Each structure stands twice: as C-alpha cells, then as structure tokens.
Amino acid sequence: MTAAATRPDPFRAMTRSAFVPTLLVGPVAIAIAFFAGGGKAALGAALGYAVTIAFFGLGMVVMLRLAANVAPMLFMATALAVFFGQLIFLLVVILLLQGADWLDGRAFGLTALACALVWQVFQVLGFLRSRRPVYDEAPVSDEAAAGGAAQDEPAGRHTP
Numbered sequence: 001m002t003a004a005a006t007r008p009d010p011f012r013a014m015t016r017s018a019f020v021p022t023l024l025v026g027p028v029a030i031a032i033a034f035f036a037g038g039g040k041a042a043l044g045a046a047l048g049y050a051v052t053i054a055f056f057g058l059g060m061v062v063m064l065r066l067a068a069n070v071a072p073m074l075f076m077a078t079a080l081a082v083f084f085g086q087l088i089f090l091l092v093v094i095l096l097l098q099g100a101d102w103l104d105g106r107a108f109g110l111t112a113l114a115c116a117l118v119w120q121v122f123q124v125l126g127f128l129r130s131r132r133p134v135y136d137e138a139p140v141s142d143e144a145a146a147g148g149a150a151q152d153e154p155a156g157r158h159t160p
Contacts, residue, residue, distance in 0.1 A: 011060060011063055011064050013126045013127070013129065013130035014060065014123045014126040014127050014130065015057075015060045015123075015126070016126060017122045017123060017125055017126025017127075017129070018056070018118075018119045018120075018122040018123035018126060019057070019119075021118050021119075021122045022052070022053060022056070022115050022118050022119045022122070023053075025049075025114055025115055025118045026045075026046075026049035026053070026111070026115060029045050029048075029049060029107075029110070029111040029114055029115070030042050030045045030046050030049060030111070032045075033045035033104070033107040033110075033111065036107075037104055037106075037107060040102070040103060040104045040107075041104040041106075041107040042107070043102070043103050043104070044103035044104035044105060044106070044107035044108035044111070045104075045107040045108065045110075045111040046111075047097075047103060047108055048107065048108040048109065048110070048111035048112035048115070049111050049112075049115055051090070051093055051112060052090070052111070052112045052115035052116050052119065053115065055086050055089060055090055055093075056086060056115075056116070056119045056123075059082050059083070059085075059086045062082055062085075063078065063079060063082050066078055066082065079127075083120075090112065090116070094108075094109065094112070
C-alpha cells in the first residue's frame with residue numbers, strides 16, 4: 001500500500017461530522033416555522049434547509065476534487081476559498097429570493113443561517129478531530145527500512 005492510500009481523508013470526517021447535525025436541525029426549524037407562521041413560513045424554512053444542505057454538500061464535493069492532491073499545508077487555504085465561494089453563492093440565492101412573495105423570507109433566512117452555522121461548527125470540529133499529516137512524508141529507502149545503513153537527515157533538520 002502506498003502512503004497516499006493509507007493517508008487519512010479529512011473530507012469524510014468533515015462531511016460525517018457536519019451532515020448529521022445539520023440534517024437534524026432542518027426538520028426542527030421547519031416545525032418551528034410552521035407553528036410560528038403557518039405553511040408559507042414552513043415552505044420558506046424547507047427551502048432554506050434544502051439550499052443550505054445542497055450548497056455545503058456540493059462544497060465538500062468541490063473540496064474533494066480541488067484539494068485531493070494539495071499539500072497538507074495548503075489544505076486550510078483551499079478550504080477557506082471554497083467556504084468563501086459557498087457564502088457568495090448563498091448570498092446570491094438569498095438576494096434572488098428576497099422579493100418572492102410565495103415564501104416567508106424571514107423563515108428562509110433564519111433556517112439557512114441556523115443550518116449554515118451548525119454545518120460550519122461541526123465541519124470544523126470534524127477537521128480538528130481528523131488525523132491528517134502536517135508535513136509531507138518522505139519515502140523510505142529499502143536499505144533504511146531493513147535497518148542496514150544509517151539514514152541521512154531530511155533537508156532542513158539539523159542536529160547539533
């Protein structure tokens with residue numbers, strides 16, 4: 001097995017950690033909207049829930065495609081760029097639906113905000129709990145693996 005095949009996948013941990021709590025928040029928000037504002041508010045909450053799940057779920061797919069071969073030190077920068085893009089697209093959807101009188105905009109916005117916050121908090125927790133390398137692993141030579149010759153120190157590390 002290669003080092004890339006055994007390397008932990010932070011995307012799976014982040015998605016697993018964020019998806020389930022967000023799935024639980026949506027129905028609660030829809031029920032609260034229904035009891036507080038009726039069917040129009042429930043429709044707005046349901047749409048806010050669906051849009052948020054779609055955007056953040058697709059964001060993880062984009063992260064998987066873009067950052068699959070990114071060096072570990074560039075992973076967070078890539079994640080922040082995708083997150084910024086997600087927020088811009090979510091803002092565009094909110095602006096496009098702002099004049100729609102067939103749904104309750106307040107229920108839509110509050111549900112989207114609640115789902116986005118839950119997704120982001122649990123996604124960060126999933127990332128922090130995942131095991132990921134913080135440096136590039138150097139390949140081990142056959143001779144060093146057998147314990148024969150002394151290993152040269154990696155570049156940049158010096159012993160006194």
